[in-house]
Amino acid sequence: MKNLLWESDGAEIIKNAISKKLIKDSISCITKIERKKNKLPMGTITEKYKNKTYIRYIPRCHEVLDQFIKFINSDILLKSVSFLNSSVYFWDIDFHSKWGLSSDNTLPHQDSFLKCLSDNSPHMLTCYIPLTEIGMNSNPMHIIRGSYKSKTMKHHRSKKLGFSSVIAEKEDLLPKRLLINEYPVLLSPGDAFFFHGKTIHYSKSPTSKISNLRRMAIAIRIIGCNAKFSEKRTKEYLANVRYNRQYSIKKGLTEFTPKKIRTI
Ligand SMILES: O=C(O)CCC(=O)C(=O)O
Numbered sequence: 001m002k003n004l005l006w007e008s009d010g011a012e013i014i015k016n017a018i019s020k021k022l023i024k025d026s027i028s029c030i031t032k033i034e035r036k037k038n039k040l041p042m043g044t045i046t047e048k049y050k051n052k053t054y055i056r057y058i059p060r061c062h063e064v065l066d067q068f069i070k071f072i073n074s075d076i077l078l079k080s081v082s083f084l085n086s087s088v089y090f091w092d093i094d095f096h097s098k099w100g101l102s103s104d105n106t107l108p109h110q111d112s113f114l115k116c117l118s119d120n121s122p123h124m125l126t127c128y129i130p131l132t133e134i135g136m137n138s139n140p141m142h143i144i145r146g147s148y149k150s151k152t153m154k155h156h157r158s159k160k161l162g163f164s165s166v167i168a169e170k171e172d173l174l175p176k177r178l179l180i181n182e183y184p185v186l187l188s189p190g191d192a193f194f195f196h197g198k199t200i201h202y203s204k205s206p207t208s209k210i211s212n213l214r215r216m217a218i219a220i221r222i223i224g225c226n227a228k229f230s231e232k233r234t235k236e237y238l239a240n241v242r243y244n245r246q247y248s249i250k251k252g253l254t255e256f257t258p259k260k261i262r263t264i
């Protein structure tokens, strides 16, 4: 399979971008707070796997776990400058974990919607850094190559754990013209996987429960200086998050619904 290239695909992998030590320290940081269960950072979403509770998502993890600030280094920012072709600023980092096909999958979405950017200037990228191996056994992310060249699509509210706003409830409901460009993103710890805010991404719906290796990653959001936030989209997004979180609160998997998000 041909490597991803930013210009044609809206995504690119830079191998070995982050030191093994930072990766190792970050995993210990996560497992340490998992052991302390009662003191989870605000907004954390957990999931149950084989009768144990694991962290599934931590928003703005760099604000609560000092370690994570080290990921925002000059190499990551310079690469972002060259991909977005403008100066950039750092927005936030969140932590993601899943147990392969045993976890709820990531439904198709574009980060440009989740960050409430306006259609005229959805100028952002995500730098996704795996802390573990992410192979086929951990139900990796898939992207639609080239999807960043079209507009941000309509997103609907969803009950799915951790995913408030989605293009479709199942990846195979995406139009065929998009699905022919599907590409599985296989990553090793410390790679930096850059993808444009409008690149459609998801993981596959479970067909069996066999593939279940744990995968962990952080997602750094980087905004181009020409980006503009949309008030309308912010309201729509926050309503979707409120709808989504009421289900995870009922199940005891999170405690908190964000009432506002930062837009500038
Ligand atoms: O890890 C995943 O499956 C999804 C993460 C994601 O959508 C993101 O970081 O933008």
Ligand SMILES: [Fe+2]
Pocket: 109, 110, 111, 201
């Ligand atoms: Fe995403």
